[in-house]
Amino acid sequence: MLRFCYNNSMTQITPSNITPLRCAAEFMDMKSSVSGTGNLMEQTEKSFEDMRYWSWSELLMVVKQCQSLLPASESSGVLERCLDSLVGRLSLTCEASPCPSTSSPDSSGVRFSCDTKSTESLKTVFSRATWWFEDLLFLSPVLVEMLGKTMVSRKFDHALLSRFLVYYHKSKLYTVSSSEKCKIVDTVVDMLCILDQSCVSCKSLFEIHRVALNLKITKSSRNKLESMIGSQLEQATLDNLLVSSPYGTNYLYDVNLVLRLFKAFLRGGLCQASAMRLNKVASLMDLYIAEVAPDPYLKPSKFLALITVLPESARDSYDEVYRAVDMYLEVHSGLSEEEKTKICCALKYEKLSAETCIHISQNKKFPSKTVAQALISQQLKLKSLLHSTSNTNSCTGSPCRAIEVGNATKKDKESEEQVVLYAGKLDLPTDNKNLREHLQGMQWRVMELEKVCRKMQSQMAKIMKSRSPSQTHTRSLPRLCS
Secondary structure, three states, X not given: OHHHHOOOOOOOOOXXXXXXXXXXXXXXXXXXXXXXXXXXXXXXXXXXXXXXXOOHHHHHHHHHHHHHOOOHHHHOOHHHHHHHHHHHHHHHHHHHOOOEOOOOOOOOOEOOOOOOOOOOOHHHHHHHHHOOOHXXXXXXHHHHHHHHHHHHHOOOOHHHHHHHHHHHHHHHOOOOXXXXXXXXHHHHHHHHHOOOHHHOOHHHHHHHHHXXXXXXXXXXXXXXXXXXXXXXXXXXXXXXXXXXXXXXXXXXXXXXXXXXXHHHHHHOOOOOXXXXXXXXXXXXXXXXXXXXXXXXXXXXXXXXXXXXXXXXXXXXXXXXXXXXXXXXXXXXXXXXXXXXXXXXXXOOHHXXXXXXXXXXXXXXXXXXXXXXXXXXXXXXXXXXXXXXXXXXXXXXXXXXXXHHHHHHHHHHHHHHHHHHHHHHHOOOOOOHHHHHHHHHHHHHHHHHHHHHHHHXXXXXXXXXXXXXXXXXXXXXXXXXXX
């Protein structure tokens, strides 16, 4: 500044001094011309117009100076210009090099856009897209946030930005203090949250979460992180969910965390969650409850919450849930009858296989009323099957076949009433053995009837296939009239 003032407003302005000169000119309010010569503000402004000719290293040097001169460099507009120029260059280089894949954030991240026969290694191509990651590790969390927002506003590739944020998070954590770690995690989570979630790796989110467990990050960042994980929970694995319980708790795994993640998944809306996603998440939960069921310190209320957190429609079968409940009751043999009944009521007996129902009838750990309810549910399912078969056969089959199905339905109804009467009159605490033997015999009969129904349906399908449409209509008309 002295050289400028005492050398007829002449001084050499280069990338190495333009940032402090501009900040000083702003501070000294050097706007007015002196003796008809240009002022320092005007000269630095002209030098900024040549920014596009700076080399990459010169641009990084100016950004470093801006970082050391905050907040003056931000208020003067220098930092905004530098970040905008930096993002512009990165966008150009990413367009010139093979495009990063946005289809799978967990993939190595590159596809060949031109020459499919290229022998260039995937690693080399990927390095072309991520060459700048190491260069920007000097940025503070504040500048990373500003850079990220600039990239988003410039429509920069979200998948590549996501990878940079994860890389920045991993690289910086080894060299900073605990308070700095919290700032880094908060910044990275806030930036990932504004990106397209399909471009954010679920695996990376869990890695960030494991680091955050040992840090005092803000509650807002923790909620955002759990919400992002929940939104793509179908991509998670069992190992991701097996997080040790917080200090001071007896149970083995952090069940409360898992419940929050599954609730976050449901907050996305069941309408938006496809049947495939729901099934995947339900299978993941079944694996988890099987893993935590042997924990002797897991409370019945928490175990029940894990079973019921997902809607019934998420599972096609409750066989895996039954196995977990069986294990839990075996480990927690001291539960009261009421607690056992509450847990068993979470099972949807109509979604249990016949083999599982037989196992229940032999399982002395389950309350007797629960066993009776399982068999009654199976009988109702069979009744519905026989009823639908009977309706189909009444229009297309022979009279003898219709009578046969009708008799089977009638017998099934009588069997159902017999089970209900037996369960109602029986002294359950004293006659458990007799009830189980009776129910087991009834269940075998249910399985035999199911086989008959399947055989009848197969035969009717063959008959329908062999008939012509006109024959079917002619033979059905008298029966419909009668």
